[in-house]
Amino acid sequence: MIDALVNGLVILMDPFRMLMLFAGVAIGITVGILPGLGGLMGMALVLPFLFGMDSYAGIAMLIGIAAAVPSADTFPSVLMGIPGSSGSQATIMDGYPLARKGQAARALSASFMASLIGGLIGAVALTALIPFARPLVLAFGSPELFMLTILGLSMVGVLSGSRPILGIIGAVAGLTLGMVGGAPVAPEYRFVFGELYLYDGFSLVILALGLFAIPEIIDLMAKGGSIAQRGPGLGGGWMEGVRDTLRNKWLVVRHSLFGVIIGAIPGMGSSIIDWLNYGYVVQTSKDRSQFGKGDIRGVIAPEAANNSREGGVLMPTLLFGVPGSSAMALFLGALLIFGIQPGPALLRDDLDLVFVIIWSLAIANVMGTVICLALSRPIARLTFVPFYFIAPVVLCIVILGAFQETRHWGDLVALLGFGLVGWLMKRIEMPRPPLLIGFILSGLAERYLWMSYNLYDWDWVYRPLVITIGALCIGLVIGGIWLKRRSAGSAATASDNDGQERLADNRAGEEAQKGAQS
């Protein structure tokens, strides 16, 4: 394993691969800064350009995006009070009040330091798990692998927020879309209606771009205007923020580990982890008086957890082929594009690649932090660029990217169609990630089900590991719902505190006005 660890680093140190990793970090920072665009969209944007690229370079680029978004999404949260992505909602509670007090630089630097340490802890935790997980996953046969796909699918209920049934329907719709084209286990073309374009099935890239990129572009253009009004500026106190993080080192370690553990549960979204950690730090602190008003611990805890989570979500993704998050679902799709079969086979046949991913995660966290710290002022200015200047550029890249799939007009029609469906799903508050997960797992689930059925008839359901994974599915769904309710409780409490503070601000303003009038 040590050999693979060293080999992974040597492979990644190739200049082109490092350049791609850096490009991924830069893209991750850009999409993280722009509210509404998250890691999922960043990955979807670059996916069409990965064809023909060196697989290590492409994977490093995707990991760079995934690692940089949780650091960069702090900018809009702290500076404007709006989440850069769903994983930085809780950071607003104390980050934005700090910025209003003129301590944005302190909040940002504390957040970046916490993110860096959290990200590195996530990478170390992932490395530490491999020696224990490897023998276990190598014992899996096709029935267990089928159950793992069921585990991934069962997580969509948790991933669906307040609409679990709609989420599961979305996943089933994804499974159905995945059936279009050639059947994986029989010489039969299904649901192609004589259209040559459909014989290869729908493209993951186009589905992802349509579901996630087009609706965001359309909605952000429809909102119009700039992303946000200009705030009070960054202020000073860069070193103070770093010192704050070092002073609260055990808090950072505790919440990083918490982030890894929760992140390893498939379907636990970044917003759940963010709110859970915020709620936890508030509950376990002796002095809670400043939370919601600008307590630096309210920035450090969720940010550390948010970055360490990436190490956690990679655990089920790499070890079992079960996507730990919706962005990881896309990452799994990218692995398939490169001809890499995720799951136990990856650990058996290509351990070097696993370590390339881990090294990429660690180095991308360092790169992201350095870039965010060094370029804070110009990066902060990006948040004030009117979105209508960015939207046509993104739209053009999305269309160009989609067309690379088969270079057929059907690509553009499918992009528009999925875009319309994604936009409609967004408007009716039907979660979109389950559809993508269903689509990705469709082929795997069908193949493993057929193999299990052929080898063992229906007796495979009595295998001990199958029963264990089935129980795990039920346990994780119930546990997930419980954790989600707790995070919702934390969010509600935090909103109440914030509301009370704003009420107090308003009252103080009214009294001041009355005083001035009298």
Place this chain on the structure above:
Amino acid sequence: MTQDAYPIARRLRTAFVVALLILFIAVAWAAQDFRLGARLFPVYIGMAGAALCVIELLRQLITRGRQKLSDEPNTADLSVEADEQTAAGYLRALSFFGWMLGYYALTFVFGFTLATVIFVPSLLILRFRAPFLASAAIAGGLVLLIVALQYFLMLRVPRGLTHGMLPWPF
């Protein structure tokens, strides 16, 4: 937020689930003609999807007009703002799909590069009242990007009906 706060979204949600119900029934029905290996999965998935749609429609019927059962945030997605859920909000967003269709139409006639030159400044100036110079600069930058991507990454762009009649780089 009550369910009735967004009547358009509620009606669309019901219509969408009904459409999916029809799709799932059609999938399960059409799969009957396939060989066993190709039939097993679509039949079960179609039936499960149809059953879930019926459950969801019943849930919508029972909870119609009531307060939302849970105040849990929709953690899967960033939420949609209230002003986007009005008829005007829907029309505003749909108009941009119209712009996108226009982009496609231009691409079909002139090819992607020239379509971008026409579409981007038109959108920025006519729709957003952006300054002419900035709009032209963005369009110019995009053309450079498209040409560079074709040259360095060997990407291909959609060609229009006028392909062959236009000078380089269109």
